[in-house]
Amino acid sequence: xxxxxxxxxxxxxxKEGRLHVCLGGDWRIDTxxxxxxxxxxxxxxxxRFEQVILEDGGIRTWDSALxxxxxxxxxxxxxxxxELDCRGLPEGVRRLLHLAAAxxxxxxxxxxxxxxxxxxxxxRTLNLFDQTQAFVAFIGETALSLLRLIRGxxxxxxxxxxxxxxxxxxxxxxxxxxxxxxxxxxxAYVGAIQLQMFGAQIYVANLVGLGTLREMGAMMTAVIMAGxxxxxxxxxxxxxxxxxxxxxLKTLGLSPMEFLVLPRMIAxxxxxxxxxxxxDLIGLLGGGLAAVSVFDLTVLEYVTQTRTALSLQDLxxxxxxxxxxxxxxxxxxxxxxxxxxxxxxxxxEAATSAVVSxxxxxxxxxSLLTILFTRLGx
Amino acid sequence: xxxxxxxxxxxxxxxxxxxxxxxLNFTIDRGDIFIIMxxxxxxxxxxxRHLIGLIRPVKGRILYxxxxxxxxxxxxxxxxxxxxxxxxxxxxxxxxxxxxxxVGLPLGEYTDLDDxxxxxxxxxxxxxxxxxxxENYYPxxxxxxxxxxxxxxxxxxxxxEILFFDEPSAGxxxxxxxxxxxxxxxxxxxLGATVVIVTHELPSILAIGTNxxxxxxxxxxxxxxxxxxxxxxxxxxxxREFLTRGGTL
Numbered sequence: 001x002x003x004x005x006x007x008x009x010x011x012x013x014x015k016e017g018r019l020h021v022c023l024g025g026d027w028r029i030d031t032x033x034x035x036x037x038x039x040x041x042x043x044x045x046x047x048r049f050e051q052v053i054l055e056d057g058g059i060r061t062w063d064s065a066l067x068x069x070x071x072x073x074x075x076x077x078x079x080x081x082x083e084l085d086c087r088g089l090p091e092g093v094r095r096l097l098h099l100a101a102a103x104x105x106x107x108x109x110x111x112x113x114x115x116x117x118x119x120x121x122x123x124r125t126l127n128l129f130d131q132t133q134a135f136v137a138f139i140g141e142t143a144l145s146l147l148r149l150i151r152g153x154x155x156x157x158x159x160x161x162x163x164x165x166x167x168x169x170x171x172x173x174x175x176x177x178x179x180x181x182x183x184x185x186x187x188a189y190v191g192a193i194q195l196q197m198f199g200a201q202i203y204v205a206n207l208v209g210l211g212t213l214r215e216m217g218a219m220m221t222a223v224i225m226a227g228x229x230x231x232x233x234x235x236x237x238x239x240x241x242x243x244x245x246x247x248x249l250k251t252l253g254l255s256p257m258e259f260l261v262l263p264r265m266i267a268x269x270x271x272x273x274x275x276x277x278x279x280d281l282i283g284l285l286g287g288g289l290a291a292v293s294v295f296d297l298t299v300l301e302y303v304t305q306t307r308t309a310l311s312l313q314d315l316x317x318x319x320x321x322x323x324x325x326x327x328x329x330x331x332x333x334x335x336x337x338x339x340x341x342x343x344x345x346x347x348x349e350a351a352t353s354a355v356v357s358x359x360x361x362x363x364x365x366x367s368l369l370t371i372l373f374t375r376l377g378x
Numbered sequence: 379x380x381x382x383x384x385x386x387x388x389x390x391x392x393x394x395x396x397x398x399x400x401x402l403n404f405t406i407d408r409g410d411i412f413i414i415m416x417x418x419x420x421x422x423x424x425x426x427r428h429l430i431g432l433i434r435p436v437k438g439r440i441l442y443x444x445x446x447x448x449x450x451x452x453x454x455x456x457x458x459x460x461x462x463x464x465x466x467x468x469x470x471x472x473x474x475x476x477x478x479x480x481v482g483l484p485l486g487e488y489t490d491l492d493d494x495x496x497x498x499x500x501x502x503x504x505x506x507x508x509x510x511x512x513e514n515y516y517p518x519x520x521x522x523x524x525x526x527x528x529x530x531x532x533x534x535x536x537x538x539e540i541l542f543f544d545e546p547s548a549g550x551x552x553x554x555x556x557x558x559x560x561x562x563x564x565x566x567x568x569l570g571a572t573v574v575i576v577t578h579e580l581p582s583i584l585a586i587g588t589n590x591x592x593x594x595x596x597x598x599x600x601x602x603x604x605x606x607x608x609x610x611x612x613x614x615x616x617x618r619e620f621l622t623r624g625g626t627l
Contacts, residue, residue, distance in 0.1 A: 029489050029537075063537040064499055071502050092568040099564055100505040343473030343518045 008065075010035035011057060012043050019049045021073075023089075024057035027066035034065060037072040044082065052077055055088040067096055074101075138335045142265065145257045149266075154258045161263040168229045168264075169271040173278070175224055180212075180279035183220050184286025187211050192295045201295045205305035208287030213314040217280040218272075219366060222325035225272055226358035230333035233264050234354035237337025238347035246338070256338065265330040272326030273319045280318060313378060321369050325362050332358035381444060383408040383540065383572050384429070389438035391424050398424050401599050402438070404591045411566060411573045411586050413606060416593035417620065422576045423467075423544055425593065429574065430464050430542055431455065442540075460488060463533035464542045469525035471517040477504060477528045478513035484535045503531040507561065523554045527561075534565060541565070543575040547582050555579065559586050580623060584610075592617050 006026035013020040021040055025031075044052070052073070059066070070086070070093065077084040086094050115123060148154040191207035237260060240246050246256050284306060291297045336354040340346050382405035389402040398421040406412045414422050427433045429440060431447060440447045442458050450458065471480050481500035485491055491499065501513050507527040517525055526546065533541060546562070547555035559582050566573050577583060583590065583606045590609065592602040594616060602609050602617045610621050 029491065064502070068495065068499050068502055071505075072498065092570065095564065096506065096568045099561075099568070100502055100510075102508065341518060343516075345474040346518075 006031040006061070008034045009057065010039060012040065014043075014047070014049075017049060018051045018053055019043060020053045020055055022055045022057035023059055023066070026060050027062040027069065029063055029065045031065065034069075037069050037076070040073055041076055044076070044080070049082055051083040051085060053085045053088065056090060059090060062090070062093065066093060067100070070097055071100060134339060135335065138338070139331070141257045142261060142331065142334075145255070145262050146265070148258065149262060154262055155254060156259050156263050160259075161266060164263050164267040165271060167232075168225065168267050169274065172225065172228060172271075172275060175228065176221060176275050176279050177282055179220055179224055180217065180282035181286040181289075183216055183279075184208055184212060184283035184288075185290045187216065187283070188287040188290035189294070192291065196295065201291070202297065202301060202305055204287065204291050204295060204297070205302050206309035208291075209284060209306045209310045210314060212283035212287070213280050213310060213318045215318070215366070215370075217283050218276045218318045218322040218325060219362070221272060221276045221279045221322060222329060222362045223359060225268065225275070225326070226329045226332070226355055226362065229268065230329040230354045230358045231351040233330070233333030234336040234340070234350040235347055237334060238340030238350040241337070241340045242342050242344070242347060261330075261334040261338070264334055265327070268326040268330040269323055270326075272329070273322040276318060276322035277315075280315070317369075317373055317378060321366060324365055324369065328361040328365060329358045332361060382406060383410070383443065384574075385439075385441040385444075386429075387439045387441065389425075389428065389440065390436045391421060391428055391433070392436045393424075397436075397598055399593055399598055399600070400437075402591075402593075404600065404603050406572060406574060406589065408572055409566065409570065411562070411575065411588045413583050413587040413590035414574065414576045414593065415578055415583055415590055415606075415620070417578070417595055420593040420595035421598075422578075422593060426542060426544055426574070426576045430462060431459055460536060461538055462540045462542060463536065463538035465526070465529045465533045465544065465546060467544045467548060469517070469522075469529035471525055471528055471532070473517050476514050476516055477509065477520075477531070480517070480528065481532045481535050484532070488536060500531075500535070503535055504528065506534070506565075507531045508557075523550050523558075526550065526558070530558075530561070530565075534569070537569065538571060540572045540574065543573065543577070545577055545579075546575060547577060547579040552581070555582065556585075562586060578620075580621065583621070592620070 006028055008027050008031045009022075009024035011022040011024075013022065019040070027034065040052075054070070070089075074084055074097065076082075086097060089097075145154055187208045188204050191211075192201050192204040195201045195203050195207075237246070240260070246260070249256050249259055288299070288302045288306075291302050292299055333354045336350040336357070340350040384406040386402050386404050386406075390400040391398040391402075402425070414425055416422050424433065428435055434448055439449070442461070445454065445458065447455060447458060471477070472483070475483070478497055478500040481503050482496045485496045485499055486493075489496075497513075501510070504510060504513060507530050509524060509527055509531065512520060512524070512528070517528065520528070526549075530546075541562075543562070546558055550558060562573055562575070563586050565571060575582070575587070587606040590602075590604065590606045591600050592609065592612075593599075594601045601614050602612050604612075606621065609617050612618055612621075
């Protein structure tokens, strides 16, 4: 036998200045066309009642739907100074209504107030000020940690350093290889097509060599590392913040800057230039592949022209940029991780913010360094 | 005699080759406050995860009102899961949502209520656990005890028939723990729900438990079952020691 479809019943009766509200049937969330509290409110607004009396007119089943109805009715009666008599309701319903109305100590805290636009502007300005202060403090603490490292007084586990070196160096080789090879190929294609019009495709080696060594090798490696390692650092440190691991270090008297930030900083300062060097070689190889296979240059011609076009100075410019990028990526990743609030959402935000800030910083720094090197004639 | 609400039959739990508990047999009656207890690392939380369908047993059956959870088809399993509510140890609130959104999410997914009704109901559920006025707070803006109560509000959002609690009193001060115990009893009485609690908090076990099972890490099986107060005089000294804090109570 199938269960009949649930139906809810509501009957209103007026008697001697009182409104009798009789409830029956199934007051469940899945009951179709449940009566709404609006029907009772309408009756209460039509004439003045001193009291509303709730009656159990055969309530078969009930759940939160009934509670919600009664809670809304109770709120209306409270606002309009009408007495509500719940004594006729099932005991479980009365107890839950009582529980919902009970004031516990925490309820006195109040709801968060949403600020006006002027206050929001002020709050954002103050927040920006705080963030700048935190950034400067972070840079200062990092510099002090590096000083302590130079003096041999920094405390961190050498094993951790090897681990992060491995993670951000050799583990990144496959992706750096792929991107650098394709970058070399693209540079060669774009350049050679233009140079071919003047019969000067031999100079594709100059274009690929200079472009890769001075700019693209360091830049592409840095962007890869920002997405791969910077985000990972922010997420790692953010999760450690959530799990109170950073607090645990502090209470043991260990500096999170030395214990966590310093190894990561060293790893990126060392590894980004090394990876850039590797990316430069692969980029030249990629350019050579395109030049030899598509633009009729011989391997010897390409190699000889590359050697003529490039100097150690060009390599140095790229590597200096790479070291600066390494510092920027590590700073962005570690700063966002250390600043992370204690929630899963905040960890995600920290990782995103680390990548965005690192890439912006890389591009800005690259522009400044390029201008500087040009002025210096390097 | 009424049929048991939950039946655990010949259950063996393992992670890979490592058996956690074996040959578990017990029943939970409707309206029980059933305590799963035992020393640290005995597999209490693992048993809870088996009961709420997060881990498939290596062997044995778990029946809800006579329906074998793991033999049932996915739609029956989903329907069974909608009849249970779980309060996780840390509250497990979704950090990107406000408390009202946390409580409102299951209502939005599984009922036909409109947005206004969902928010009103979420507010009511929060009021039931003493968090009226905190609807627009994010989990990280409130204390651990409040997070736990908000987790409870979410657990009762769909008026579940069975409520599971994983270490509800852990991390709470004695007054808050007692208040939560009272709330659990009140909700059980008002909603008519069955309550299953994993805990090793003796005051809670003895104050509110109506039935229990004691798991032993060494023997890797249950060594006692019954109302906690009766187990105070159990023949096995391990059970007695646990319930009397090594004979100090």
